[in-house]
Amino acid sequence: MAKLRGAQILCQTLIEEGVDVIFGFPGGAVLPLYDTLPEYPQLRHILVRHEQGAAHAADGYARASGKVGVCFATSGPGATNLVTGIANAHLDSVPMVAVTGQVARPFIGKDAFQEIDITGITIPITKHNYMILKADDMARVVKEAFYIARTGRPGPVLLDIPKDVFDEEINYKEPEQLDLPGYEPTFEGHPIQIKKAAKLINESKQPIVIAGRGVIISNAYEELKHLAEKAQLPIVHTLLGIGCFPQTHILSFGMLGMHGVAHANLAIDASDLIIAIGMRFDDRATANVSGFAPNAQIIHIDIDPAEIGKNMKTTVPIVGDAKNILQSLIERIEPSNHTDWIHRIEEWRQQHPLVTIRKSEELLPQYILRQIYEITRGEATIVTGVGQHQMWSALHYCYDKPNSFISSGGLGTMGFELPAAIGAKVGIPNDIVWAIAGDGGFQMTIQELATIAQENLGVKIAIMNNGYLGMVRQWQEMFYEKRYTATPLAGPDFVKIAEAYGLNAIRVNNKIEVIPAIQKAMDTPGPFIIDFCIEPEENVYPMVAPGACLAEVMIDPRDDVVASGDLSRI
Numbered sequence: 001m002a003k004l005r006g007a008q009i010l011c012q013t014l015i016e017e018g019v020d021v022i023f024g025f026p027g028g029a030v031l032p033l034y035d036t037l038p039e040y041p042q043l044r045h046i047l048v049r050h051e052q053g054a055a056h057a058a059d060g061y062a063r064a065s066g067k068v069g070v071c072f073a074t075s076g077p078g079a080t081n082l083v084t085g086i087a088n089a090h091l092d093s094v095p096m097v098a099v100t101g102q103v104a105r106p107f108i109g110k111d112a113f114q115e116i117d118i119t120g121i122t123i124p125i126t127k128h129n130y131m132i133l134k135a136d137d138m139a140r141v142v143k144e145a146f147y148i149a150r151t152g153r154p155g156p157v158l159l160d161i162p163k164d165v166f167d168e169e170i171n172y173k174e175p176e177q178l179d180l181p182g183y184e185p186t187f188e189g190h191p192i193q194i195k196k197a198a199k200l201i202n203e204s205k206q207p208i209v210i211a212g213r214g215v216i217i218s219n220a221y222e223e224l225k226h227l228a229e230k231a232q233l234p235i236v237h238t239l240l241g242i243g244c245f246p247q248t249h250i251l252s253f254g255m256l257g258m259h260g261v262a263h264a265n266l267a268i269d270a271s272d273l274i275i276a277i278g279m280r281f282d283d284r285a286t287a288n289v290s291g292f293a294p295n296a297q298i299i300h301i302d303i304d305p306a307e308i309g310k311n312m313k314t315t316v317p318i319v320g321d322a323k324n325i326l327q328s329l330i331e332r333i334e335p336s337n338h339t340d341w342i343h344r345i346e347e348w349r350q351q352h353p354l355v356t357i358r359k360s361e362e363l364l365p366q367y368i369l370r371q372i373y374e375i376t377r378g379e380a381t382i383v384t385g386v387g388q389h390q391m392w393s394a395l396h397y398c399y400d401k402p403n404s405f406i407s408s409g410g411l412g413t414m415g416f417e418l419p420a421a422i423g424a425k426v427g428i429p430n431d432i433v434w435a436i437a438g439d440g441g442f443q444m445t446i447q448e449l450a451t452i453a454q455e456n457l458g459v460k461i462a463i464m465n466n467g468y469l470g471m472v473r474q475w476q477e478m479f480y481e482k483r484y485t486a487t488p489l490a491g492p493d494f495v496k497i498a499e500a501y502g503l504n505a506i507r508v509n510n511k512i513e514v515i516p517a518i519q520k521a522m523d524t525p526g527p528f529i530i531d532f533c534i535e536p537e538e539n540v541y542p543m544v545a546p547g548a549c550l551a552e553v554m555i556d557p558r559d560d561v562v563a564s565g566d567l568s569r570i
């Protein structure tokens with residue numbers, strides 16, 4: 001039997017769980033772990049500049065690669081700095097294992113230096129958490145953590161490990177088979193429910209699918225396509241559902257919700273049957289629930305039983321894995337065409353012309369996104385922050401490629417863009433990764449430029465620099481009579497900042513510079529930053545005002561708008 005220290009068992013088990021990269025930041029309580037890392041060169045450690053960056057990078061890595069993201073932090077402030085990133089992963093169902101050091105066992109409960117009850121703090125924002133109190137438990141608990149993080153509805157698991165447990169030496173023996181009584185995620189949908197759902201679909205005249213991130217998590221792209229094509233079901237998707245169904249597909253009708261396209265929202269309103277797949281009726285997707293799909297019955301497919309009936313009364317709930325359920329459902333539905341219904345949605349699409357952009361020589365963000373789409377031929381993975389630029393990214397880049405949009409949905413975390421793009425690039429190094437940043441959010445995690453420089457990560461960054469906390473300013477313009485309190489935002493010279501970090505950067509002030517700048521970013525190996533100084537008071541449309549129903553969607557009131565692009569069908 002090998003004698004191993006707790007830290008060695010942790011590293012060994014991480015490798016067994018398929019981990020090859022860790023985003024982290026050291027400190028006293030995790031020193032024994034960091035001291036052990038060089039014994040395991042298979043584990044690449046990426047040093048971030050703030051622990052929030054580690055959590056978001058692990059999150060971006062997990063979303064892009066489909067693997068569990070891992071981050072390390074020390075006790076106390078290191079652990080609390082992870083909190084936003086853990087919460088972000090929790091709300092968006094991202095598999096993550098966060099390891100925090102804790103003060104040594106004799107000091108626990110003494111308010112020792114850098115002692116904080118991180119398991120207590122993270123109870124509501126983790127799928128599960130543990131404090132590992134002896135090295136004997138290490139391998140079993142780490143394995144459980146990965147199993148919990150990646151199975152069922154994925155989510156973050158935190159492991160808090162006292163410093164002396166890393167150092168504790170034991171006679172290591174392989175952990176036994178995992179035994180987690182009480183944790184048995186449902187995989188297969190109940191056959192009676194599937195039969196009921198198929199009957200509803202077969203009888204429906206105006207059915208519509210709302211597809212969410214669950215489709216991406218369960219890798220159900222083909223099944224969704226097959227289902228849609230067999231019964232000719234129109235598909236709309238949530239913000240995090242972008243990339244679950246090709247947007248150039250004839251049955252794709254774009255995003256619903258607060259900033260969804262008009263025809264998607266109107267179609268939901270008129271539908272007689274909603275087939276919700278891997279989505280949770282978030283209020284940004286449903287708008288005012290009391291007016292949501294007033295004439296529709298609802299089939300709700302979700303792996304998490306807690307989501308059923310939470311926000312919306314459901315006619316037929318089906319708990320289980322989307323891919324598995326769709327396979328059974330496809331067999332039971334009859335081929336159909338719904339020609340009149342699809343024609344009606346098409347008409348709405350014509351009347352409320354697509355996603356619009358003003359005819360203008362000004363530097364408009366929608367135009368920039370469209371050019372990034374054209375130049376990358378839709379091959380890029382887009383990572384955004386939160387705000388107007390996030391919605392422009394959702395609406396004006398056309399997503400055909402599966403899982404090509406990474407964004408903070410549930411928590412809406414400004415500052416997500418840069419570290420999450422780092423994680424995504426590490427997870428899919430051969431893919432093109434563009435971070436679309438707000439000038440506000442970018443300044444929240446700007447320190448991660450140093451991580452990009454140190455690791456020479458080829459992330460391309462477009463800052464949508466409007467000099468405002470733009471989305472909040474838009475709300476002030478619309479609902480607070482243009483009282484712009486605390487939203488005008490001075491920023492540094494981002495080009496000089498980038499240069500100080502040793503990164504290539506340019507500023508773009510005019511429309512004619514856009515295409516050459518994007519081209520230059522693509523042609524330059526390694527990281528590249530473009531500071532796009534966009535129209536400061538451009539707004540996001542369409543929009544459903546807070547409290548309004550989807551059918552009350554407002555489209556761009558200005559009369560010089562044209563469709564954003566021919567290639568896009570959204």
Ligand SMILES: Cc1ncc(C[n+]2csc(CCOP(=O)(O)OP(=O)(O)O)c2C)c(N)n1
Nearest residue numbers: 387388389412414438439440441469470471
């Ligand atoms: C951490 C955090 N603080 C505050 C907010 C509230 N908020 C939502 S969007 C937004 C403005 C974002 O500004 P910027 O990053 O410049 O993006 P823009 O809307 O201008 O594109 C703010 C302050 C938030 N989402 N996250």
Ligand SMILES: [Mg+2]
Nearest residue numbers: 439440468470
């Ligand atoms: Mg801004």
